[in-house]
Amino acid sequence: MTDNTILAIDDDELICELISATAEAKGLRCTATTEPAVFLNAINADTSLIMIDLMMPNVDGIELLRQLGKQQCKVEIVLISGVGTRILETARELAQAHGLSAVRHLKKPFRIAELGELLESHMRAPIAPVSRLKSESVIEDAELRAAIESDQFVLHYQPQIDIASGNVVGLEALVRWQHPEHGLIFPDRFIGRLEELGLIDQLGWIVARRGLAETSGLGRENGSRPTLSLNASASSLSDLTFPDKMAVLIAEYGISPERVILEITESALLQDLAHTLDVLTRLRMKQMQLSIDDFGTGYSMMQHLRNIPATELKIEKAFVRRMHDTASDRVVVRKTIEIGHELGMKVVAEGVETEEQLEFLRANGCDIAQGYLFSRPLPVMDSFKWLASYRSRLSAAKDAPIANA
Numbered sequence: 001m002t003d004n005t006i007l008a009i010d011d012d013e014l015i016c017e018l019i020s021a022t023a024e025a026k027g028l029r030c031t032a033t034t035e036p037a038v039f040l041n042a043i044n045a046d047t048s049l050i051m052i053d054l055m056m057p058n059v060d061g062i063e064l065l066r067q068l069g070k071q072q073c074k075v076e077i078v079l080i081s082g083v084g085t086r087i088l089e090t091a092r093e094l095a096q097a098h099g100l101s102a103v104r105h106l107k108k109p110f111r112i113a114e115l116g117e118l119l120e121s122h123m124r125a126p127i128a129p130v131s132r133l134k135s136e137s138v139i140e141d142a143e144l145r146a147a148i149e150s151d152q153f154v155l156h157y158q159p160q161i162d163i164a165s166g167n168v169v170g171l172e173a174l175v176r177w178q179h180p181e182h183g184l185i186f187p188d189r190f191i192g193r194l195e196e197l198g199l200i201d202q203l204g205w206i207v208a209r210r211g212l213a214e215t216s217g218l219g220r221e222n223g224s225r226p227t228l229s230l231n232a233s234a235s236s237l238s239d240l241t242f243p244d245k246m247a248v249l250i251a252e253y254g255i256s257p258e259r260v261i262l263e264i265t266e267s268a269l270l271q272d273l274a275h276t277l278d279v280l281t282r283l284r285m286k287q288m289q290l291s292i293d294d295f296g297t298g299y300s301m302m303q304h305l306r307n308i309p310a311t312e313l314k315i316e317k318a319f320v321r322r323m324h325d326t327a328s329d330r331v332v333v334r335k336t337i338e339i340g341h342e343l344g345m346k347v348v349a350e351g352v353e354t355e356e357q358l359e360f361l362r363a364n365g366c367d368i369a370q371g372y373l374f375s376r377p378l379p380v381m382d383s384f385k386w387l388a389s390y391r392s393r394l395s396a397a398k399d400a401p402i403a404n405a
Helices: 013-025 036-042 061-070 085-097 112-124 141-149 191-196 200-215 242-252 273-285 301-305 317-322 327-342 355-363 380-399
Strands: 005-009 029-033 047-053 076-081 101-107 153-162 168-179 183-185 227-231 260-264 289-295 312-315 346-349
Touching (some): 005 013, 005 036, 036 061, 047 061, 047 112, 061 076, 061 085, 076 085, 085 101, 085 327, 101 112, 141 168, 153 200, 153 380, 168 200, 191 200, 200 242, 227 289, 312 327, 317 327, 317 355, 327 346, 327 355
Parallel strands (some): 005 029, 076 101
Antiparallel strands (some): 153 168, 168 183
16 A cells, blocks of 8 residues: 555445445555544645545535645545536635645546545646745845846746647746755746846846847757747836847847747736826837736636737636636637637747647637746756657657548
8 A cells, every 4th residue: 555545525425335335446555544633634745635525514625725725735536426517617726715725626427536536636647846945044135136146047948839749839937946955946936026136127038138149049050049038027027128138139139029929927017007108009019929827717818808909818727727627627728719719819828748638628718838848947958858859749640641431
């Protein structure tokens, strides 16, 4: 048996017995109970998956989720119930709002095969990587200033794939901090603090210059010139000189401005709307492209969408990741594609990890896919090697003979 333990609660003793028997048949220890107190006391360091029935007579599943949230439980959770799908989906959103990891739901009545498949999927799931910078470590302001001054940042690139042709049409530049002691640090640890310190623009120019330098010659040998996507900060979008400075920098590297895509977020748009629209319009007049990033995560983007001269709309990865589990996320993805196309934009889906997701996007007319199904973000030399091998694989697939039916 493994060290993993499944913990389940359901008001039906037969369901508890079924879960226990199925888990143990697959080599997993299982504790299944009808009592909330027993359930809460049974959580320990070996618990790797929690299964909760929402509809119970004394303490229901929503109350248990609240308790788990207070305990800052980090174990993955499966929600079980015979209630409607929309209620299950809302309960899952509630779990995530409590900081819990609700991975999926199991709708009653379920088949033993469904339960078995869920447990096997849990057993196959990789262990989440541990951050190379301990969460309790504090990044000092002086370290960030030194990082900017001595340019301790590197770029990783993630390819963007045209869904119809399979060709690589773009690369997104993603910044990482190569800390001299802690190693590679991801942007969620330092971007916010750089904004507070007023250093985010300096990082933006470091990233833009490096990205343009590293990709300027890419594709010249075969005429395939992917676009380069760069993030634009709220501060940059309120700087009326930003379009001119960016145009000069792009020209310095001999790159066509149409190949540069500046990604903007809703929070950046709301800082100073008049200045932002001024800057965005001038960026488009200078032939740079604009992408609306993380579309669907804010509350006021829709009212501004018609006024933004964007060329691209990016579907936030959370919707893509969940769209085969929840009907509402499928609707969001489908409607986002429709909205983007009706406004004359290409639509990019982020976070594509499975062939099933890719097929749904293809069937609904999405233009471009980006995610681990193709490649994780890679350092520049690894990215170029991936591109070379991908082109050869793609050419081989296109030249392969089609078998007769």
